[in-house]
Amino acid sequence: MPNTPTHDFLTVASSVVMTPALFSLMRVSEVSQPSAVIVASVVCAAHNVSGLLFSPDLDLDSRIHQRWGILLFVWKPYKWMIPHRHFWSHGLVLPPLLRLGYFFMMLLGILFVLESVLRYAGLPLPTWHAAIATQCIDWLVAHPIITLSTAVGFVTGGAVHSIADWIVSSGKKLVRVLFATRRSPAYARKQVPWSGVHTRWLFDPFSDDHPRHY
Numbered sequence: 544m545p546n547t548p549t550h551d552f553l554t555v556a557s558s559v560v561m562t563p564a565l566f567s568l569m570r571v572s573e574v575s576q577p578s579a580v581i582v583a584s585v586v587c588a589a590h591n592v593s594g595l596l597f598s599p600d601l602d603l604d605s606r607i608h609q610r611w612g613i614l615l616f617v618w619k620p621y622k623w624m625i626p627h628r629h630f631w632s633h634g635l636v637l638p639p640l641l642r643l644g645y646f647f648m649m650l651l652g653i654l655f656v657l658e659s660v661l662r663y664a665g666l667p668l669p670t671w672h673a674a675i676a677t678q679c680i681d682w683l684v685a686h687p688i689i690t691l692s693t694a695v696g697f698v699t700g701g702a703v704h705s706i707a708d709w710i711v712s713s714g715k716k717l718v719r720v721l722f723a724t725r726r727s728p729a730y731a732r733k734q735v736p737w738s739g740v741h742t743r744w745l746f747d748p749f750s751d752d753h754p755r756h757y
């Protein structure tokens with residue numbers, strides 16, 4: 544599997560290619576320059592945040608956790624709940640958006656607990672968590688282009704990671720099948736049967752299929 548620095552490089556490099564391409568595509572489609580700049584910038588930022596901070600590898604102990612500092616504990620339940628390299632972490636489209644929703648819900652949950660504890664201690668506080676949730680949802684509904692651009696960037700940021708894992712996993716499997724020979728019994732013992740390139744884990748939430756480390 545690609546390690547974290549490789550995934551980081553792929554995330555940043557793909558955004559460097561994707562952002563001007565997206566900007567050019569919008570300009571060709573007669574989108575105004577200011578709108579094209581805003582959309583391309585938001586997609587680029589969301590793509591990098593998704594790949595570097597909200598990485599699919601939050602489903603295991605990885606360098607990504609260290610990037611969250613004191614908020615590291617927010618991702619512990621996620622790591623416990625989500626099987627490693629399963630659709631729910633590494634699948635395309637839905638999982639990156641679920642990570643964003645999960646993070647938002649966890650922050651609201653923490654705020655709710657804080658409010659409840661302080662209220663119990665005699666400090667009558669307003670329900671900030673409800674007000675923040677309502678304001679965020681209202682803002683997202685009122686700015687559909689920004690919302691959609693953010694969602695697209697989050698999806699592409701996760702997809703670059705998952706596709707890189709898929710390519711490396713399948714490539715290593717293919718090399719082992721092709722080159723494990725009788726001349727190398729120790730290597731041949733580990734030989735794996737070629738049963739096609741697994742792709743269900745990228746698309747199927749109900750699949751038990753997730754690529755092994757070869």
Ligand SMILES: [Zn+2]
Pocket residue numbers: 599600628633704708
């Ligand atoms: Zn991964």
